[in-house]
Amino acid sequence: MRPEFGHGSSSATDRRLNALLRHLSSSSSPMDSRDSISASPTSGFQNDSVFSHVVRGPEDPILGVTVAYNKDPSPNKLNLGVGAYRTEEGKPLVLNVVRKAEQQLVNDRSRIKEYLPIVGLAEFNKLSAKLIFGADSPAIRENRITTVQCLSGTGSLRVGAEFLAKHYHQRTIYIPLPTWGNHTKVFNLAGLSVKSYRYYDPATRGLNFQGLLEDLGSAPSGAIVLLHACAHNPTGVDPTLDQWERIRQLMRSKGLLPFFDSAYQGFASGSLDADAQSVRMFVADGGECLAAQSYAKNMGLYGERVGALSIVCKTADVASRVESQLKLVIRPMYSNPPIHGASIVAAILRDRNLYNEWTIELKAMADRIISMRHQLSDALRARSTPGDWSHIIKQIGMFTFTGLNSKQVAFMTKEYHIYMTSDGRISMAGLSSKTVPHLADAIHAAVTRVV
Ligand code: PGU
Numbered sequence: 001m002r003p004e005f006g007h008g009s010s011s012a013t014d015r016r017l018n019a020l021l022r023h024l025s026s027s028s029s030p031m032d033s034r035d036s037i038s039a040s041p042t043s044g045f046q047n048d049s050v051f052s053h054v055v056r057g058p059e060d061p062i063l064g065v066t067v068a069y070n071k072d073p074s075p076n077k078l079n080l081g082v083g084a085y086r087t088e089e090g091k092p093l094v095l096n097v098v099r100k101a102e103q104q105l106v107n108d109r110s111r112i113k114e115y116l117p118i119v120g121l122a123e124f125n126k127l128s129a130k131l132i133f134g135a136d137s138p139a140i141r142e143n144r145i146t147t148v149q150c151l152s153g154t155g156s157l158r159v160g161a162e163f164l165a166k167h168y169h170q171r172t173i174y175i176p177l178p179t180w181g182n183h184t185k186v187f188n189l190a191g192l193s194v195k196s197y198r199y200y201d202p203a204t205r206g207l208n209f210q211g212l213l214e215d216l217g218s219a220p221s222g223a224i225v226l227l228h229a230c231a232h233n234p235t236g237v238d239p240t241l242d243q244w245e246r247i248r249q250l251m252r253s254k255g256l257l258p259f260f261d262s263a264y265q266g267f268a269s270g271s272l273d274a275d276a277q278s279v280r281m282f283v284a285d286g287g288e289c290l291a292a293q294s295y296a297k298n299m300g301l302y303g304e305r306v307g308a309l310s311i312v313c314k315t316a317d318v319a320s321r322v323e324s325q326l327k328l329v330i331r332p333m334y335s336n337p338p339i340h341g342a343s344i345v346a347a348i349l350r351d352r353n354l355y356n357e358w359t360i361e362l363k364a365m366a367d368r369i370i371s372m373r374h375q376l377s378d379a380l381r382a383r384s385t386p387g388d389w390s391h392i393i394k395q396i397g398m399f400t401f402t403g404l405n406s407k408q409v410a411f412m413t414k415e416y417h418i419y420m421t422s423d424g425r426i427s428m429a430g431l432s433s434k435t436v437p438h439l440a441d442a443i444h445a446a447v448t449r450v451v
Contacts, residue, residue, distance in 0.1 A: 120149020153294030161190030231397025270366035304341030379440035
């Protein structure tokens, strides 16, 4: 019999200590642990887990593509699944400016590793709001925005959704059809009910603007609407500025609440300001909205998990009360956010030279993606691949929504070791001049041999 702490007490500390003891004794002496924790000493060793009923879950439709890719021994394999930037050599890229900022951080001996506040690094929050809303935004000047550091884009969406589920009168969120696969799960788990609005028209491979206006027009007043700020994922199709203006007028007239997902600022056009136009239009009218920002793509900080949630309110007083409630959402979820990534971002955004260097590197990434679009389009034309492939050039951002069906995708994976999501989305950022011919061969074979 192992010692137990705090007999008869149910304090959380005692329970944790006992769990730790059980863990330690089970690794050093399996017999002892089985005797003491199995429900019945006679039950079989195979079935004695309290989790034996747990069924295996499916792989994630996007991140699971990388899992499959990693298992493939082929030297010609190509991962166009996940939206992650690669160089012409096919390697992940750490921006030079990020290396410089990190060096500064390492050299600064005054830096400490204490907890950040619940809302994160104050300077990071301020600079993130400036980045998306614009340095001269009246809403910033009037202190009507609360910005909290969150765990990249996903965490920002989740915190925003949890806040809305608790404090907003309408619990229905409309998401575009199609959209990033994780949206439905994030919003459902936060307690929102998810509906969709028409967005993409497969016939034109463009925006179904009429369908979008009809669906938002018939949404209940006050409903939340998820909008991709730019570089819509997975379609690469964005509304024009005129169309954004029509969407804004419709949403404001019906009191629909905009929730912007900004995961690609700078990646659509190469310009940080141009890619934030949609958001800024909605803030300029004085109305309220939410915005989730990610630095995964535009600073290449994927694994640092750095992002921000902003809620634009009517008054400074409301904004400060909203922030007090965001803290109550965050504290029991992960207490406070990590310090390293946010410090890198703050170092770059605060320093004019580093900021300028960043915009140049960002533009180079966006330009390389655009050049891949041209190369792929040329390669298909050279092969006389059947079909209209002009959308490869027209679509913007990281992805091309090819129009290939799931059978054609499976064929390309099996025969050509090209990995992509089953909806036919390819990450243009994963391509290089060297791999374009291989992809073009695969697409040509898929559309001529698989229907
Ligand atoms: N929102 C959109 C529209 C996205 O495309 C992504 C990432 C996120 C939010 C979340 O990004 P964070 O990494 O949390 O900042 N989508 C990529 C990356 C892989 C994934 O699914 O998370 C993609 O390939 O779709």
